[in-house]
Amino acid sequence: MRGYAPILILILVAVALPIIIWNLSRLLRPSWPSAAKYSTYECGITTTHEAREKFSVRYYLVAVMFLVFDVETVFLMPWAIQMKELALFGLIEIGLFLFLLLFGYGYIWSKGALTWE
Amino acid sequence: MPTPTLTQSLVIALLQAILVVVFIFVVVPLTLYAERKVLGYLQLRLGATRVAGSLTGLTGFINRNMWKLGKVPMLSYWRGIVMLVGDILKMILKEDILPTKADKFVFFIAPAISFCASVIVFAAISFVPGTLFTLPAWVPIIGGLPVSGAIGDVNVGLLWILGVASVGVYGIVLAGWASNSKYPLLGGLRSGAQIVSYEVPLTLSLLAPVVMSGSLQFGEISRGMAVGLPFWGIVPQFLGFFIYLTCGFAETNRLPFDMPEAENELVAGFHTEYSGMKFGFFYLAEYINMVVVAALASAFFLGGPWLMPFGLHGLLNPFFSAHLPALLVPFLCQPHAIFFVVKIIFLLFVYIWVRGTIPRYRYDQVMAIAWKYLIPLTLVNLLLAAAVRYCCAV
Numbered sequence: 001m002r003g004y005a006p007i008l009i010l011i012l013v014a015v016a017l018p019i020i021i022w023n024l025s026r027l028l029r030p031s032w033p034s035a036a037k038y039s040t041y042e043c044g045i046t047t048t049h050e051a052r053e054k055f056s057v058r059y060y061l062v063a064v065m066f067l068v069f070d071v072e073t074v075f076l077m078p079w080a081i082q083m084k085e086l087a088l089f090g091l092i093e094i095g096l097f098l099f100l101l102l103f104g105y106g107y108i109w110s111k112g113a114l115t116w117e
Numbered sequence: 118m119p120t121p122t123l124t125q126s127l128v129i130a131l132l133q134a135i136l137v138v139v140f141i142f143v144v145v146p147l148t149l150y151a152e153r154k155v156l157g158y159l160q161l162r163l164g165a166t167r168v169a170g171s172l173t174g175l176t177g178f179i180n181r182n183m184w185k186l187g188k189v190p191m192l193s194y195w196r197g198i199v200m201l202v203g204d205i206l207k208m209i210l211k212e213d214i215l216p217t218k219a220d221k222f223v224f225f226i227a228p229a230i231s232f233c234a235s236v237i238v239f240a241a242i243s244f245v246p247g248t249l250f251t252l253p254a255w256v257p258i259i260g261g262l263p264v265s266g267a268i269g270d271v272n273v274g275l276l277w278i279l280g281v282a283s284v285g286v287y288g289i290v291l292a293g294w295a296s297n298s299k300y301p302l303l304g305g306l307r308s309g310a311q312i313v314s315y316e317v318p319l320t321l322s323l324l325a326p327v328v329m330s331g332s333l334q335f336g337e338i339s340r341g342m343a344v345g346l347p348f349w350g351i352v353p354q355f356l357g358f359f360i361y362l363t364c365g366f367a368e369t370n371r372l373p374f375d376m377p378e379a380e381n382e383l384v385a386g387f388h389t390e391y392s393g394m395k396f397g398f399f400y401l402a403e404y405i406n407m408v409v410v411a412a413l414a415s416a417f418f419l420g421g422p423w424l425m426p427f428g429l430h431g432l433l434n435p436f437f438s439a440h441l442p443a444l445l446v447p448f449l450c451q452p453h454a455i456f457f458v459v460k461i462i463f464l465l466f467v468y469i470w471v472r473g474t475i476p477r478y479r480y481d482q483v484m485a486i487a488w489k490y491l492i493p494l495t496l497v498n499l500l501l502a503a504a505v506r507y508c509c510a511v
Contacts (some may be wrong), residue, residue, distance in 0.1 A: 006130030007240040007269040013134040014236035018229040018398060025394040026207045036218045040298045041389055051299045061309050065311045069492070073320040077276070081328040083506060091503070098496065114488040116481035
């Protein structure tokens with residue numbers, strides 16, 4: 001665990017940095033609040049309704065596909081490190097795995113999930 | 118070499134962390150300055166390359182006196198530096214606006230997440246294998262101890278880098294959501310979807326160096342790709358290098374993939390409602406991420422801290438040691454952090470170069486590039502890397 005202690009120090013420094021910079025700039029910057037200044041930006045017109053409403057389902061699809069493919073890359077990692085040792089067995093295994101994955105990939109492509117209209 | 122105690126190693130780590138912060142705060146403003154200037158030359162914009170090169174004002178006073186002393190005025194090489202000063206001053210001095218409708222806590226914490234994540238990534242980046250420098254004996258507590266070239270060159274370094282770097286996307290999505298405004302929400306969503314999409318080919322293209330070097334440790338991959346192979350990583354991984362750079366550009370929201378900041382569509386994307394130093398943190402995070410992407414590219418594909426390309430180390434080192442002046446030998450034969458930093462700076466220039474050359478893509482094109490072209494290409498590239506690993510025994 002000794003190798004990770006320095007990383008903890010960097011994390012502490014990285015967290016302290018925004019706090020320090022933020023408070024230093026507070027000494028310098030002006031603060032004259034007004035209702036108009038603090039209103040939501042909408043090209044100069046009055047805001048009509050809440051911003052958080054329904055959005056395209058495609059974003060959700062992208063998230064799901066990302067999940068599948070990211071797990072795939074995680075599964076590829078151990079093979080990538082041990083490739084030489086696993087030799088032919090590993091190659092066949094990973095070939096099968098990728099074949100199944102590419103089958104699904106072809107399926108979602110044919111269904112048009114990858115095309116953004 | 119004395120082994121440091123736990124306290125000593127923690128103090129050294131603090132020193133390293135401060136060095137990393139100094140490195141960031143030197144390189145990032147210089148990149149900002151270079152960006153203005155290089156873009157000024159590329160697009161024939163006169164202001165950025167000429168401002169403050171005049172003979173009036175303070176710089177003019179120095180310039181005139183340098184002429185009188187018979188010297189070329191140095192400041193004229195630094196034309197445009199006042200624009201950098203202006204940028205930084207504006208970031209610090211502008212009023213901080215917190216919209217009444219925004220979610221206060223999340224609005225506040227989102228830029229900090231982006232910034233912290235981009236700094237923490239540096240923990241696993243190894244600037245040079247082994248010792249960076251040895252401290253002189255008069256330093257209290259840690260005198261005479263070596264400072265290594267990486268804060269923590271852990272054996273899961275690459276996973277650490279990928280994992281922490283992808284935390285940055287939370288900052289962007291949360292900023293878009295917390296603003297409670299239409300443009301930031303759309304910008305945040307777009308940006309989130311884009312970064313998440315490009316993460317897959319990015320990871321897959323970084324798997325190729327892992328396959329070729331058989332390790333996840335940053336320093337080991339760097340060594341394996343620079344001197345383990347008969348040539349630099351870019352030769353067998355030419356395709357991988359370009360896929361990686363493309364994904365890196367998209368990950369850092371840079372042109373030609375700066376969808377969230379497409380001004381003509383979304384005002385300023387996820388940071389529309391941000392001002393002052395909070396905006397500054399997003400700005401800094403973007404540039405720090407650029408440095409990280411450049412660091413990974415130069416370590417894995419461009420030979421990292423080794424200068425001699427194409428495996429000429431073994432061939433030329435005896436020759437250099439025998440014939441060159443002793444001062445040059447450690448520079449040409451051994452890995453050195455300077456070469457690593459020079460390669461990073463070159464890649465940062467490429468960033469700016471591409472920005473000045475290639476126009477922005479449409480959003481559907483951006484997503485199509487990631488899902489339809491880059492993912493199959495990276496799998497082919499992975500096969501290529503596996504073949505190289507089988508043929509050239511490392």
